[in-house]
Structure formats: C-alpha cells, structure tokens
Amino acid sequence: MQKENHTLSQDEELQPIPDGLVVLTFDDGNKSDYTYVGPLLKYYGFGATFFITEGLGFLDNKDHYVTWEEIRELHDEGFEIGNHTRYHKHANTQSKEELLADLIHIDERCKEHGIPVPETFGYPADCRGPEAIEALTEKGYRFARRGIGPDFPFHPEGGRGPAYDPNVQHPLVIPSTGVPGPNYKFEDLVWAVEQAKDGKIAVLTFHGVPALEHPWVDTPPELFETYMDYLRDKNCTVVALRDLANYVDPTKSTGRDITYWP
Numbered sequence: 001m002q003k004e005n006h007t008l009s010q011d012e013e014l015q016p017i018p019d020g021l022v023v024l025t026f027d028d029g030n031k032s033d034y035t036y037v038g039p040l041l042k043y044y045g046f047g048a049t050f051f052i053t054e055g056l057g058f059l060d061n062k063d064h065y066v067t068w069e070e071i072r073e074l075h076d077e078g079f080e081i082g083n084h085t086r087y088h089k090h091a092n093t094q095s096k097e098e099l100l101a102d103l104i105h106i107d108e109r110c111k112e113h114g115i116p117v118p119e120t121f122g123y124p125a126d127c128r129g130p131e132a133i134e135a136l137t138e139k140g141y142r143f144a145r146r147g148i149g150p151d152f153p154f155h156p157e158g159g160r161g162p163a164y165d166p167n168v169q170h171p172l173v174i175p176s177t178g179v180p181g182p183n184y185k186f187e188d189l190v191w192a193v194e195q196a197k198d199g200k201i202a203v204l205t206f207h208g209v210p211a212l213e214h215p216w217v218d219t220p221p222e223l224f225e226t227y228m229d230y231l232r233d234k235n236c237t238v239v240a241l242r243d244l245a246n247y248v249d250p251t252k253s254t255g256r257d258i259t260y261w262p
C-alpha cells in the first residue's frame with residue numbers, strides 16, 4: 001500500500017484549547033522569581049513567563065531584583081524570558097523608535113547571557129497606544145500581555161480581568177484575567193480558573209512573591225502556594241505565554257480587539 005505523503009498544515013498542528021488552560025506570568029524580575037517561584041513551579045511541573053526589565057530597581061538593588069545570571073538559570077530550567085523593556089517606561093508616552101530601542105536593549109542583554117531573544121512582551125504599567133502595537137507588530141512578537149483595564153475596573157492593589165478569548169482579543173493585547181495583590185483573594189483565583197473554558201484562557205499576572213518594593217502587587221508565599229495547589233488539584237494545564245502557540249496561530253487569529261489604556 002502506498003504511503004500517503006501528507007504534510008500537516010499549521011492549522012492541523014494546533015491543539016484544541018483545553019478547559020483549565022492557565023498562563024502564569026511574573027513581571028519586573030523580583031528576586032523571588034529566582035529564589036522561590038522558579039523552584040516551586042518546577043516542583044509542580046508548571047510553565048511560566050518571567051517579564052524582565054532593567055528599569056525599576058534592577059540595576060541598583062540586587063537584593064530585591066534578579067541578576068542576569070539568575071535569569072539565565074530560569075531559562076535553563078525551561079521557563080520563558082519575556083521582554084518588559086529597558087527602562088519600564090509607559091509605552092504610550094514613547095515614540096515607536098524609542099520603544100523599539102528599549103526592546104532591543106533587552107534582546108541584546110539576553111543574547112549576551114545565552115538566553116533566546118524574547119518572543120513575547122508585557123506592557124510596563126499596562127500602558128499602551130497605537131504606536132506601541134505598531135512597534136510590537138514590526139518586531140514580530142507573537143503574543144503580548146496587558147492588564148485588566150479598561151474592560152474591568154482598575155484597582156491599584158490587584159483585581160479580576162477578562163479571560164483571553166483568541167476569537168475576540170488581538171494576540172498582542174492579551175488581557176490579564178487576574179492581577180494578584182492585596183485586593184486579590186483565593187476566590188478571585190478560583191473565579192479566574194472558572195473562566196478558562198469553552199476556548200477561553202486564564203492569564204495571571206503576578207509580581208513578586210513577595211514583591212518587596214511594590215507592596216501593592218505583593219503576593220505572600222503561603223497564599224501563592226494555595227493558588228498553585230488549586231491549579232494542580234483542578235488539573236489545569238499551566239504554561240508560559242509563548243506556549244499559546246500550541247493552541248493559537250497568532251498570524252491567523254481572528255481576535256482583532258485592541259484597547260488602548262489608560
């Protein structure tokens with residue numbers, strides 16, 4: 001019998017989005033990414049994206065922020081390193097050229113340390129305008145993550161946001177389904193996981209566990225562990241942002257909603 005020479009198209013390689021698909025992201029390169037979160041997620045077998053910036057206290061306060069060597073180790077452990085820009089400036093205040101230069105700076109630092117050039121982006125302070133999205137498109141990012149607003153009410157100490165529906169939102173404006181902080185509780189995490197069904201994905205945006213310099217986005221380790229236990233007990237599929245490429249082809253995504261904020 002002649003073997004059929006069948007080439008899979010990209011569409012056929014995509015997997016259906018399972019219920020309970022959860023993306024974990026951690027912003028700003030808090031020291032706990034390396035000392036606590038990475039090892040704990042390895043224990044659970046979960047993926048995650050760490051969004052790195054050389055802004056905030058990264059260059060001056062190495063007690064509170066990871067080093068590039070530690071970022072390299074997170075990469076070696078299988079985690080994704082995403083781009084959070086050189087200075088953590090609000091992207092809606094920058095020209096396209098300025099933002100591109102700040103993105104390329106992080107790319108270069110990654111290359112120097114044997115880390116792949118990031119293929120995903122997190123908006124610093126969730127600020128975004130048309131030029132930012134043009135810059136990300138031009139640079140070829142596949143996925144970029146925003147915060148909860150404007151469709152959910154912004155709270156400075158965290159809160160709930162929309163689930164990501166690839167048929168609705170643009171892949172470069174993926175919402176956060178939850179931004180834990182003092183205003184975020186276990187029932188909010190349960191709610192986020194409940195949204196992850198029927199083709200929708202829960203995307204969680206953490207900062208430090210704990211966030212020593214930014215208490216308004218802090219998550220205490222003991223609470224974080226109850227979250228991770230819950231994801232495990234619910235048999236969630238817990239991945240990095242880049243892993244969405246297994247389920248969503250960003251070049252063919254029908255989701256076109258772009259929201260500028262603030």
Ligand SMILES: [Zn+2]
Pocket residue numbers: 027028084088123124125
């Ligand atoms: Zn940030």
